[in-house]
Amino acid sequence: MDKKEHPVVKKKKLTPDKCIVTGKGEWYYPLSDIYETPDNFTILIDMPGVGADNITVDMQNNELIVNGEISQEAYTDEKVLYNEYNIGHYHRHFILSDAINREKIEAKMSDGILTVTLPKAEHVKPRKIEVKEA
Amino acid sequence: MNLIRWESTDPLESFTHIQREMSDLIDFLSSTPKIEGYVGAEFPQVVVSINKNSVIVRAEIPGIKVNDLDVQVSEDILSIKGERKPNVSDETVTYLRRERNFGTFARSVMLPEKVDAEKVAASYKNGVLTITLPKAAEKKPKQITIQKS
Numbered sequence: 703m704d705k706k707e708h709p710v711v712k713k714k715k716l717t718p719d720k721c722i723v724t725g726k727g728e729w730y731y732p733l734s735d736i737y738e739t740p741d742n743f744t745i746l747i748d749m750p751g752v753g754a755d756n757i758t759v760d761m762q763n764n765e766l767i768v769n770g771e772i773s774q775e776a777y778t779d780e781k782v783l784y785n786e787y788n789i790g791h792y793h794r795h796f797i798l799s800d801a802i803n804r805e806k807i808e809a810k811m812s813d814g815i816l817t818v819t820l821p822k823a824e825h826v827k828p829r830k831i832e833v834k835e836a
Numbered sequence: 837m838n839l840i841r842w843e844s845t846d847p848l849e850s851f852t853h854i855q856r857e858m859s860d861l862i863d864f865l866s867s868t869p870k871i872e873g874y875v876g877a878e879f880p881q882v883v884v885s886i887n888k889n890s891v892i893v894r895a896e897i898p899g900i901k902v903n904d905l906d907v908q909v910s911e912d913i914l915s916i917k918g919e920r921k922p923n924v925s926d927e928t929v930t931y932l933r934r935e936r937n938f939g940t941f942a943r944s945v946m947l948p949e950k951v952d953a954e955k956v957a958a959s960y961k962n963g964v965l966t967i968t969l970p971k972a973a974e975k976k977p978k979q980i981t982i983q984k985s
Contacts, residue, residue: 733935733936734933734935735931735934735935735936736931736932736933737924737930737931737932738929738930738931738932739928739929739930743932744924744929748898748899748936748963749898750896750897750898751962751963752963753962777885779887779888780886780887781886781887783884783886784882784883784884784945785883786881787882787896812899813898813899813900813962813963814896814897814898814899814963814964815898815899815963
């Protein structure tokens, strides 16, 4: 009998090679919703604990990069007895197509939710073509 | 007469092999598909911490109106109830991706110490609910003087 043990094989995790976040602290992927209206696409991202000042929304090439940093000073002088969630920074990125008017992207933050509004470019908006009587 | 050669030097080695196989099997059976986010988890997720004077309970509940939250303390139980409502209705928009959940929630946390229910303070900032519960006076250590007879 061959006694050689098989090594534990794990699926290799591919790290996103484009925007590796460096710095202190843990980074998490926040949950997000994306919905479409006739004029816009909207991305909603849950980032509890992040204030409007600590969010950066960047456009790099085709990527919309969202980083939210959290301050961890609140836990000083406290002993944590029970912990269900970890505190960490948030990072998420989205690849945008040409259907978005990049000049008019807007972002706002309220109660831990970041709302990014991505207006559709003129050429993808539904357009009604009038039928003329000949 | 046939002689059977004892391959393994340690007779217990086969047991360790069985043990390993069993633990692999248990790992396999107990590995439920990983559920992301709030689904299946208690919502809201809480952190209970303690400092010199009070017990602090934090909960991450992004995007809720303060009026939709109900926080109650009775004896040593803290209960948080509420409803998380989407700010757009399904009919007006087309969802392309949905990870966030909505609906009513309720949960209770047993407090590690007796607290003064009258002085409980709660605040909601950036989607995090923080409840500060001052410890009851009787729980604070009382110095006892020893009399020499």
